[in-house]
Amino acid sequence: MATLTLLQSVRDALLTEMGLDERVILMGEDVGHNGGVFRATEGLQKEFGEDRVMDTPLNESGIIGMAMGMAVNGLRPVPEIQFMDFIYPAFDEIVSEVAKIRYRSGGGFTCPMVIRTPYGGGIKGGHYHSQSAEAYFAHTAGLKVVIPSNPYDTKGLLIASIRNEDPVLFMEPKRLYRSLKGEVPEGPYTVELGRANIVKPGSDVTLICWGAMVPVCMKAAELCEPRGADCEVIDVRTLVPLDESTILESVAKTGRVVIVQEAPKTCGFGSEIAAIIAEQAILHLEGPIIRVTGFDTPFPYTLEHIYLPDAERVALAVGKAKNF
């Protein structure tokens, strides 16, 4: 078993699956010769050739539209959107086309593809290299939304996504790309979509998070432990389909919930989780469901460390939940 960064595990997943399935085609801006701006596809063009690792023109709508044409014609494209902040020109192709084609054609055409995109703040990227836009896409019927938080899950979830028959938006927490290392098995394996992970069991407060907020919540749990709050940390892993049972079982146990997301608060995915808990587990609750989030502002540059939820903000919320 090798120790890889999250970024290396992305590359490992792509290398593994491309070796096994010649229908898998990568495309995106700078993904070929340059190996991607983060080097997630380093050396893959050399390994598999220009037909399978395609540098594209600078046009996100074109990248997704072309990938869709390939998918409906038998390939398994894995297009990359260089930063999630640049995905919006492709919004129409993703929402109106990729996500709807199976439904609108009565199952006649399907579009298995994985849209990889680095998301989130913490790298001093300002407005346009920091956004967490998962809520727009989790709201779209026909798409799956997957967000790993560690190297092991990254490889397993990415391979599972490529093998999945539905289009998947695969959001990579770029803040963790190089900062997080972990053991990753060699060769192919999958982590099932639609299964949350209890990263740390606990009995007092349920902390629900995904992607780059998982290490933040783990740190918060550490801060809370000596202060008498035993947190259960749940890594949602796939927003769509959502593993409601794991969340509800935890809430039944703890009765107290803090949801952490780095996206703005209003209509964030955390709001959906809060609603599910309110609808299905209200009698188990001992206090209000608390959200710790980014703010309803554009993403700031200089003050990003204040904008982003950190362990202390989360720990304060845990305290509120515990002492309610």
Next chain:
Amino acid sequence: MPAIEKDRGKKKRAAAVAEKASPILTVATPKASKKGSSVLREDCYRILDEHDKANPKEDPNLSPEVLLKMYRGMAFVRAFDERGMMLQRQGRIGFYVPSFGQEAIQIGTASAYTNDDFVFPSYREPGIFLYRGADLFEMICNLYGNSGDVCRGRQMPVHYSFADIKMFSVSSPIATQVIQAVGAAMAFKIRKENSVAVAYCGDGGTSENDFHSGLTFGGAYQAPVVFVVTNNQYAISVPVCKQTAARRIADKGAGYGIPSIAVDGNDVLAVHKVMSEAVARARAGEGPTLLECVTFRMGPHSSSDDPSRYRDEKLYEAWKKRDPILRFRQYLSDRKLWNDKKEEQLQAEMKAQIAEAIERAEKLPPPSTDSIFEDVYAEPTPQLKEQQKQLRAEEALRGKFENSSEAFPL
């Protein structure tokens, strides 16, 4: 010889320099065009003159069998559209989009490629579905959105989808299919298959982002794709002169390094010939071609539209005299392949066929309520299963609330 090659020959030196990176071809002006009708600009390639006589040097001399199949295809979509509009006016279907006046473009192009080629149509190409063998009954079931519709009643009428004959699902957002066709073409290229993809859109569609994406990617990768633009002069109410300052839609190809040509869209022989050459170029690995098929939208944009609010009636009357079906019929009559009696028989046969399919379609029930939750994903998510369960429970109680005096019988 069609203009693409001809122009190519003329510009041999330039082409040699430009090679594959940027072919120089733009709009062609073959001799035949010089006696063109006043409503059609002279830079359109054509074979039939204003008296519907074929220029003997340009006539592709197709076999009688092919010509008659093409004629039937054009006549059929006209009959189908007339009936479709009538069904809407009678309130039997909710919506319709006719393709009146565009029959030569549909059949002229569809007759130039094979069943292995992948077609990405807009919503104004019903004739291509029919020509490629889509089941008439299933087409009509789509108009009703009933349980016989392959799209299971999920889209408005005329948004057909027939995977079995490689006719891609029609979308309402404009021109999204242009870039998708490039992807399908690249799949053929990557697999080293000899097939091509064909993308259709209208003059309005050429303003959309995905037209630009399609031509950018198609050109950059030299994809085996043909872009067919039906310039019917209007995007709903907006005339093409307000759509772009480009002299011709075909001129747009040059910026992407894509050989382009404008063709008389009401001359099925010219469309067929130019399309055949474009398909051959794509198949031979010579990259994409852009066709601008110039015509006039003789009907409303859709059954919800009233063209009298914006249409130039003089222009409309002028184009009426250039009806693509009548022109082709004249050509066939001149070749002794067609006459009034045959026409009468064909009309009766088509009408009966369509009427019979409508009668059968009208007997079918709507899709099942459960079908709402199917085909969202390969397997329904737990959330969808839960919503389905809840809807079933609500359906079981439907009507009981209104008809009950109890406060909450539910």
